[in-house]
Amino acid sequence: MKVKIVMLLAGLLLFSCKSPEARRPVTQKSGSYINEAVERNRKIVAEEEAQIQRIIKNDSTREYISSPNGFWYFYNVKDTTSTKTPQFGDVVEFDYSLQTLDGQNIYTDEEITPRTYTMDKEQLFSGLRQGLKIMKEGETVTFLFPSHKAFGYYGDKKRIGKDVPVISKVTLMNISEETEENNNQNN
Known part of the structure; x- marks a missing residue:
């Protein structure tokens, strides 16, 4: 009797120590949806960049600069003496407008009004x-x-x-370092 109990306990121990098996999904999906979305986005980017390149090619009056961040720009008014640019936490006051690539106004600078923004601490596109x-x-x-x-x-x-790709004309009016007062307003 003791031998049967010992064998039963040994059998229970042996089968109860089995590690759990991973469950397999009922259906498996391929990455085709993701691949299609990536391909669609590549086409959109290529079309938009081609539009922008046509604008640049047709405008010989300005010197366009290609940013490593994926956009293009030109200076309407350039300061060649100052070296100060906004840094993390600086408070900037700026004015801007938004247009479509064909020049249709989306938002004028009067509609947006001067804007105050704390660099990299607030939402901005x-x-x-x-x-x-x-x-x-x-x-x-x-x-x-x-x-x-x-x-x-x-x-x-x-x-x-x-x-929708956009053209934005931006005027940077003021750069100031973040103060406690500005910090409290943002919180």
Whole structure:
């Protein structure tokens, strides 16, 4: 009897120590949807960049600069004496407007009004955030942003639809270091 109990306990121990097996999914999906989305986005980017390159090619009056961040720009007003550009935490006051690539106004600078922004601590579309970092106080720069650097797939849910590249004319009026007062206003 003891031998049967010992064998039963040994059998239970042997089978209860089995590690759990991974469950397999009922259906397996391929990466085709992701691959299709990537390919669709590549086509959109290529089309937008071709539009921007046509604008640049047809405008021989300005010197366009290609940013390593994926947008193009030219200076309307350039400061050649100052070296100060906004850094992380600086508070900048700027004015800007937004247009489609064919020059239709989306938002005028009067509609947006001067804007105060704490560098990299508040929300701002990525192209404009990166563009402000290259500007100096008093400069006016016109940026050509592909949609992925502007409002992307979702737009702004008001006047800018999905995948709309934009032209933005930006004037940087003031750069100041972040103060306690500004810090308290942002919180």
